[in-house]
Amino acid sequence: DADVTQTPRNRITKTGKRIMLECSQTKGHDRMYWYRQDPGLGLRLIYYSFDVKDINKGEISDGYSVSRQAQAKFSLSLESAIPNQTALYFCATSDPERRQGNTGELFFGEGSRLTVL
Amino acid sequence: AQSVTQPDIHITVSEGASLELRCNYSYGATPYLFWYVQSPGQGLQLLLKYFSGDTLVQGIKGFEAEFKRSQSSFNPRKPSVHWSDAAEYFCAVGASGSQGNLIFGKGTKLSVKP
Secondary structure: OOOEEEEOOEEEEOOOOOEEEEEEEOOOOOEEEEEEEEOOOEEEEEEEEEEOOEEEEOOOOOOOEEEEEEOOEEEEEEOOOOHHHOEEEEEEEEOOOOOOOOOOOOEEOOOEEEEEO | OOEEEOOOOEEEEEOOOOEEOOOEEEOOOOOOEEEEEEOOOOOEEEEEEEOOOOOEEEOHHHOEEEEEHHHOEEEEEEOOOOHHHOEEEEEEEEOOOOOOOEEEOOOEEEEEEO
């Protein structure tokens, strides 16, 4: 089983609909992230969370919200989806401590492809 | 501020040829440098990372990279490319401070000719 699991893997929806992408992890990491990938733009950070009570906006948070339901679960919501939110979304986790040998590497899920018509 | 720039959007190499991927890094006192690989339809997998210690790093898929502080470079190399290396490659730098977020480049897409 994957350490970082995203659902759904693919979703097609219509403009104005509410969409939730879910992420769960079994790595025991405190930090979780949502990134968006668009062709030619790389990965851009939407939101990140260092623990259940800590939520932070990333580079492109407008139009998105998140919920950290538990240490292992981090959901991304689009309250009213629009076509330019069509993208590949990745959840990631990392270990919080920058100890010797731990570089803050991100561990990614397999992605959720969202199409907004 | 930390930043990364990948100068090559798309590279095509012949199978069996050598390969070097490039990234221009800007980092603070301590570099946290990463390369990730994304095969078609897949998530991102760590290819290489450098934090400290030995500057020559061995990664997955037969890649290695040498951290050169004077050049701010950490470029993966592979002496003989295989068709399965066709993928998109992303460099990333760890942000300073306690956040630990990564800043990603825009990616280099590698195509492999038979």
